[in-house]
Amino acid sequence: MSAVAAAPLGRRVMAGAAFMMAGRLAIRCLSIVSTLVLARLLMPEDFGLVALALAAFAIADAVTNTGYATLLIRTPDITRGHYDTAWTLNLLRCLLLALAVAGTASWQAALLGDARIGPVLLAVAAGVALDGLVSIGLVRLQREFRFDRFATYQVATRLLNFGATLALAVLWQSYWAIILGTLAAKLLALPLGYALAPHRPRPSLWNWRYFLGFSGWGTVFNMAMVMEMQGASLIIGRLLGLPALGQYNLAQQVATVPxxxxxxxxxxxxxxxxxxxxxxxxxxxxxxxxxxxxxxxxICPISVGIALVSPELERVALGPRWEGTWPMIAAIALVALADNFSNAVFSIFAIFERYRDTALAFCLVAALRTALLLGGAWWWGMEGLLGALALSALAGLAFWQWLVARALGHGLGALPARTWRTLAAAAAMAAGVLALRAAWPEGAGLLPALGRLLAFAALGAALHLGTQFLLWRLCGAPPGAERRLANLALGALERLRRRRKA
Incomplete structure (x- = not known):
């Protein structure tokens, strides 16, 4: 592809990513407020119960998840028949899954050892049925790079969830606020999806073989994904108890923000x-x-920064009910940073239609992680589980980068050559913050913790930015992430200056 053709594509990708990040930032702001309020209103056991119920549901969801959005995005000659078939198959899948979840709710509750999970799963089943009615036009928005509308839909849905959940939590102070708030938001968001992405669905099975052929290995992939993502929740819920699972679930919400x-x-x-x-x-x-x-x-400086200030985050943001959560926040932040690289690898393999290779490789990585987590939690409790999580993340990072290097033909050192300055800057940030922490006696109360949080954050940001810029200049200011970020920042400042003059 020529440079002339590639430039508009790059701009479209960057614009789409900007819209999505802005939308997700708004969603996260709402989520943070919601999480902090719920943390004050609900107990860790409430969060743990919801997490355990959703982990049980995720297994059934993975078996039937189609991944048709990815297929529609990459299909070169798209027709209305493709969209209608995808919508119909997804509706059938959601209805069947809802019936399966509702029909086995009591059995799943008995298997997981808590009768309260049964009614929760009935509400989850109703939400799954609603998912089958969502406008397939939302996929078309992504295909056409109209991420402004797609981001609007996501933000509005989260805003509805935020309002409903908080209102119910204030009234009931029960885990039902999370479940019914989500259900109410899905119901209210349905007409909004059709307004932003109009598509009058017509039941059709015109080219169902095309979609089912894609979803065969996709099902295996989804099973591996749920094993990796929900395995920890199931292990913690069974071996360490619901309060520990509630802490782990909330730590995930905080630590994985970047x-x-x-x-x-x-x-x-x-x-x-x-x-x-x-x-x-x-x-x-x-x-x-x-x-x-x-x-x-x-994302590296933010993830490492969250890990460094996790004790202060626990005290300032979560409160005394959540004492002992900060080690989970620190570990999960670093694990999520390593795991993030695998997602781009999945996209590369999907483009080349290497579904079998991707699914089998992911099964191997997920099985390794699950085995390590089970052994770590069984022998050493939460500390062992967090250590196993970190070890599996490093192994997965190395494995996925080896696979994508083989697929694209670049060397294993190509990505480290582009990221070593960021890693060195993160190390300098960590050294500085840890040194200040050691020299600063910890005081009791909320205000001293807030002061430490602000001081550590300011020092960390200054050290990271200064170190990375210095290393970049010492290397001759080569093209790369630093130059692109600098250009983006200068461009934003220039647009702001023009607006002020206008």
């Missing part, structure tokens, strides 16, 4: 951009390496 709200929104635009370069493997390799280096430069 990945879930900055990195995750870029996946759909990057997938669409990678798909445009599928026929030029060299250009695709450059795009992959450059995009991952830029993303890492943004």
């Amino acid at each position: 990945v879930s709200e900055i990195a995750a929104p870029t996946r759909a635009p990057l997938l669409a951009g990678y798909a445009e370069l599928a026929r030029d493997r060299a250009a695709l390799a450059r795009s992959y390496l450059d995009s991952q280096a830029l993303l890492f430069a943004v």
Whole structure:
């Protein structure tokens, strides 16, 4: 692909990613407020009960999850028949899954050892049925790079969830606030989806073989994904108890902010951009390496920073009910940073239609993680589980980068060559913050903790930015993540200056 053709694509991808990140930032702000309020109103056991019920549901969801959105995005000659077939198959899948979840709710509750899970799963089943009615036009928005409307839908849905959940939590102070708040938001968001992405669905099974052929290995992939993502919740719930699971679940919400709200929104635009370069493997390799280096430069300092100030975050944001959560926040923040690299690899393999290879590889990684987590929790409790989580993340990172290097033809050192300055800056930040922590006696109360949090955050930001800029200049200011971030910042300042003059 020529440079002339690639430039508009790059701008579309960046614009799409910007819309998605802005939307996810708004969602995260709402989520943070919601989580902090709920943490004050509910007990860790309430969070643990909901997490255990949703982990049980996730297994059934993975078996039937189709992944048709990815297929529609990468299909070159799309027709209305593709959209109608995907909508129909998804509706059938959601209805059958809802019936299965509702029919086995009592059995799942007995298996997980808590009768309260049964009624919760009935409400979850109702939400699954509503998911089958969502507008398929939302996928078309992603395909057409209209991420402004897609982000609007996501933010509005979260806003509805936020309002409903908080209102119910204040009234009931029960875990039912989380379940019924989510259900109410799904119901209210349905007409909004059709307003933003109009598509009058017509039941159709026109080319069902095309979709089912895609979803075969997709089901295996989804099973591996749920094993990796929900395995820890099931293990903690059974071996360590619901309060520990509640702490782990809340720690995940806090620690994964950089990945879930900055990195995750870029996946759909990057997938669409990678798909445009599928026929030029060299250009695709450059795009992959450059995009991952830029993303890492943004999320690495935030993830490491969260880990460094996790004790203060626990005291300031969560309160005394959540004492002992900060080690989980620190560990999960670093694990999520390593795990994030696997998502781009999945996109690359999807473009080349290597579903079998991806599914089998993911099964191997997920099985390794689950075995390590089970052994760690069984022998050493929560500390052992967190250590096993970190070990499996490092192993997975090395494995996935080896696979994508083979697929795209670049060396194993290509990505580290683009990210080493970010890693060195993060190390300098960690050294500085830990030194200040050791020299600063810890005081009791909320205000001293808040002062420490602000001081550590300011020092960490200054050290990271200063170190990375210095290293970049010492290397001759080469093209890379630093230059792109600097250009983005200068461009934003220039637009702000023009607006003030106007």
